[in-house]
Amino acid sequence: MKKIVLILLFFYTHSLANAQCDxxxxxxxxxxxxxxxxxxxxxxxQRFIRQGYCADRLFVFDWNSIARNGKKTDSLLNSFIDNxxxxxxxxxxxxxxxxxxxxxxxxxxIDSAHAAKVAHYVHLGSNKWVYELNWFMNxxxxxxxxxxDKIIGSSAGQIAGATNLDxxxxxxxxVATCQQTFDAIYKFLNDGAHPLKAKEKKVSPIQISGKxxxxxxxxxxxxxxxxxxxxxxxxxxxxxxKPDAVFTVTDSGHWGPFSATANKQYEMELVPDGEKERTISxxxxxxxxxxxxxxxxxxxxxxxxxxxxxxxxxxxxQSAIAIFSSNKAMIGGRDSVTLNGIPVSSSLLTPxxxxxxxxxxxxxxxxxxxxKALKQFSAAPFIGGxxxxxxxxxxxxxxxxxxxxxxxxxxxxxxxRILLAVxx
Numbered sequence: 131m132k133k134i135v136l137i138l139l140f141f142y143t144h145s146l147a148n149a150q151c152d153x154x155x156x157x158x159x160x161x162x163x164x165x166x167x168x169x170x171x172x173x174x175x176q177r178f179i180r181q182g183y184c185a186d187r188l189f190v191f192d193w194n195s196i197a198r199n200g201k202k203t204d205s206l207l208n209s210f211i212d213n214x215x216x217x218x219x220x221x222x223x224x225x226x227x228x229x230x231x232x233x234x235x236x237x238x239x240i241d242s243a244h245a246a247k248v249a250h251y252v253h254l255g256s257n258k259w260v261y262e263l264n265w266f267m268n269x270x271x272x273x274x275x276x277x278x279d280k281i282i283g284s285s286a287g288q289i290a291g292a293t294n295l296d297x298x299x300x301x302x303x304x305v306a307t308c309q310q311t312f313d314a315i316y317k318f319l320n321d322g323a324h325p326l327k328a329k330e331k332k333v334s335p336i337q338i339s340g341k342x343x344x345x346x347x348x349x350x351x352x353x354x355x356x357x358x359x360x361x362x363x364x365x366x367x368x369x370x371x372k373p374d375a376v377f378t379v380t381d382s383g384h385w386g387p388f389s390a391t392a393n394k395q396y397e398m399e400l401v402p403d404g405e406k407e408r409t410i411s412x413x414x415x416x417x418x419x420x421x422x423x424x425x426x427x428x429x430x431x432x433x434x435x436x437x438x439x440x441x442x443x444x445x446x447x448q449s450a451i452a453i454f455s456s457n458k459a460m461i462g463g464r465d466s467v468t469l470n471g472i473p474v475s476s477s478l479l480t481p482x483x484x485x486x487x488x489x490x491x492x493x494x495x496x497x498x499x500x501x502k503a504l505k506q507f508s509a510a511p512f513i514g515g516x517x518x519x520x521x522x523x524x525x526x527x528x529x530x531x532x533x534x535x536x537x538x539x540x541x542x543x544x545x546x547r548i549l550l551a552v553x554x
Contacts, residue, residue: 151184156249156319157218158188159211163229163255163306164195165346165435165512170228170306172423173457173554177312181325189214190423192341192348192383195230196433200237207238211247222249224319228306229281232256239266252315253292255305257285268292272318274311276300280483281511293318302485307457336417339386340424342379342400346435350383351428353403358388361395366413366527366538368397379403386424390417395537399547400426408442409547413539415554438506438513443492443544449520450492450544453530453551459485460514460532468531472501474516479503486514492544493519 158178160171168190175188191210193203214223225248227235232253239245242265252272262268268291275286276297288294295314297305305311316325342351357373375388390396393416400410412426429439443450453460453467453474460467460480467475469491479501480486494504494517504515520528521541528539532553539549 152182153184155183156224157214157220158224160190161227161231161235163231167348167425168192169423169425173307174312194347196346222247224250226252228254229256250319255279255282255302258287258289276305281485301459304458335389337387337420338390338424339422341383342385342426343383344430345427346430351379352381354379355401356385357399359397361397363395366540402428410550411547412550412552413537414552441506446543446545448493448544449522449542451549452490455487455553459487466533470529472518479516484511488513490515491518
């Protein structure tokens with residue numbers, strides 16, 4: 131309970147409080163899916179803020195999607211909702227769940243006492259149900275799915291009595307992140323009112339903050355250090371040796387905020403509190419607006435994810451790079467993604483069936499760039515890998531293109547740190 135209260139207090143003291151917002155709007159709680167975190171909803175939260183929602187009434191619930199401890203997670207969600215209601219003074223909240231988070235959200239409503247705290251429920255890219263709860267009728271539910279979602283597939287679809295939307299051509303992650311989904315959610319939660327055409331406003335200063343957690347189980351990386359550097363956009367190198375900002379991760383996993391300069395590229399170096407833990411540098415596209423949901427993920431231990439990531443190289447003469455797409459999958463035939471001119475998205479490397487959002491790229495040990503898939507990533511959804519040699523003894527930086535957008539990463543040995551490029 132103490133941990134949940136700390137999280138809520140962080141939102142109140144570090145929120146992106148917009149000066150003119152409607153404090154009468156019901157709080158919204160967003161629940162992410164398998165292997166995800168609260169940043170799945172970063173774009174949607176920014177859109178709600180631009181439509182007049184108060185930033186301190188928009189919450190994300192991070193949970194351990196690997197352990198799948200239903201009763202414990204349901205209890206944590208219930209405590210989280212109770213604290214949101216207590217701190218905001220609202221009578222009810224609106225609940226949004228994506229993928230496995232949709233199963234969690236729907237399961238929460240099975241308890242009539244729980245359901246009484248929820249005004250509306252939004253089900254995104256998750257399994258359909260065939261029955262109606264007498265205490266929470268289907269007309270209080272919005273169900274958004276896509277025929278192109280290869281993760282849920284035919285398990286999703288129309289729900290009788292609910293408001294249904296088939297996005298048809300969106301992948302599993304886009305069902306949660308795209309503009310069409312936002313428009314549908316806003317209209318559903320606001321008595322049929324359409325969102326206004328709100329342009330992204332240039333706000334100064336741009337405030338950036340977030341959480342540092344373990345991938346998958348979302349345990350806070352407490353006492354880790356986050357070093358923030360502004361970069362030379364042409365080389366990906368740090369403009370100064372001294373960080374622009376330094377933060378120690380709190381017990382709840384939070385760090386920040388810092389004031390970012392618009393249209394400048396930043397690196398956030400996550401240094402875990404442990405000698406054997408890998409340091410990871412996150413490289414972001416230039417920020418154009420404030421964001422309190424920047425997540426930095428460390429590598430877990432003792433689960434299926436750690437088995438895949440435990441073999442990442444730690445070499446003096448080679449880099450190891452991961453490309454992360456935060457709002458859509460990398461799908462061969464639809465998306466063009468290259469590293470140093472070598473394709474890392476194709477029908478073989480990033481098929482629609484795997485819905486890959488993270489691709490790990492490094493040399494498999496022979497010093498040759500085969501461009502083939504790394505076998506250690508073949509079994510899991512969402513994560514892939516490509517064999518490309520990334521020597522650090524060259525004069526060129528690492529150049530990544532994602533559908534025409536570019537990030538430049540420096541030449542850094544994998545022994546020093548893993549490099550992770552984040553495309554919004």
